[in-house]
Amino acid sequence: MKNLKIAHQLFALVGVLMAAFAVAVYFEIKSQEDSIYNDRFDMLRTQVESGISILDGFYQREKSGELTHEAAQAQAFKVLTNMRYNPNGYIFGFDFHVIQLINPSPVNLGKDMSSQVDKRGTYFSKELVEKGINGGGRTVYYWNKPGMPDSQVFLKGSYSAAFQPWQIVLGSGVYMDDLETQxxxxxxxxxxxxxxxxxxxxxxxxxxxxxxxxxxxxxxxxxxxxxxxxxxxxxxxxxxxxxxxxxxxxxxxxxxxxxxxxxxxxxxxxx
The missing domain is CATH 1.10.8.500 (HAMP domain in histidine kinase)
Structure with missing residues (x-):
């Protein structure tokens, strides 16, 4: 540095300041990205926690003797099956063995979904249950979107949590490609x-x-x-x-x- 001309030293200083600014911009972008995705996952967690509260309400009625175990679960599952929220959100559920118990579509009810994979090889149903059992968590995977070609897959995020008394994991997911645009x-x-x-x-x-x-x-x-x-x-x-x-x-x-x-x-x- 001692042998550099003053002009070159000043240019070097400006370069360092610009590099520091670029690093600050990068971390600001990452912070905004995390905030955008966190907001969406927080919304999913809120919906799942609402579903857990519904299960607990029927479980308490079972404990009090007002309902049998079978009746309490049947009524709870019916309420959760009919739950909807924007944008196009719903609640689904599995038992701890990844048997599907709750879903607006009856196609896979009662089936073992542990071998279900997304378009990139992720065993997302199994992962949803595992994370739910371990205290709740996020799962991301890629799936077709209704009305779009089967060759196209879109990022989807889900949150899952367990209701231990009935050994059920509830989850909810939404497409997140709109967040990528943001x-x-x-x-x-x-x-x-x-x-x-x-x-x-x-x-x-x-x-x-x-x-x-x-x-x-x-x-x-x-x-x-x-x-x-x-x-x-x-x-x-x-x-x-x-x-x-x-x-x-x-x-x-x-x-x-x-x-x-x-x-x-x-x-x-x-x-």
Whole structure:
């Protein structure tokens, strides 16, 4: 660094600041992305917890003797099967052996879904049950969307949690491709801001660097001229109030001493 020109050192400083800004933008994008997805999963968790509360309500009626075990489960399953929320959300449920017990579609009711895989090989039904048993959690997988070609798959996220008294895991999931659109929009906005700041920063850096390096070069040339005993050259930038101005004043002072020495030499020659 000691051997670098001041202009190059200033450019290096600007580069470091720009890199730091880019890193800050990256973490801001990641923070926004996490926030967007967390909001969606929080909504899913709220729906699942509502379903768990419904199961618990019927379980309490079973414990009190108001309903038999079979009747309590049948009524609870019916309520959960009819639950809906926006956008196109519903509740599904499995027992701890991944047998499907609750779903608006009766196609797979009573079937073992442990071997069900998504379009990329994820055993998502099994994972939903495992995470539910272990305290609740998120599962992401890829699935077809109604009305879209079978060759297209879309990101889907689910949250699952267990109701231990009946050994049932409830879950709910929604497609999340709309969130990818939001994240991409946030990324492009951040990149645009970063680009504008970068261009403005480079422009400002060039302006200020030129404001330093050009006067320094001028004073350096004047100092070289004074060293060659040029007493006629005008010393530039002596009016500046910064370090460059001090250097210019010192050069002017040196020039004045050279001028005095020349005058003394001329007087001595005349004698």
């Amino acid at each position: 994240v991409n929009a946030a990324m492009w906005k951040a990149f645009l801001i970063c680009g504008i700041v970068f261009v403005v920063g480079i422009g400002a850096a060039l302006y200020f660097i030129r404001g330093i390096s050009k006067p320094l070069a001028d004073v350096h040339e004047a100092l070289k001229a004074v060293a060659d005993e040029d007493v006629k050259i005008a010393i530039p930038h002596t009016s500046m109030g910064n370090e460059i101005g001090k250097m210019a004043k010192a050069t002017a002072s040196l020039q004045e001493k050279v001028r005095e020495r020349h005058a003394m030499a001329e007087r001595q020659a005349e004698q």
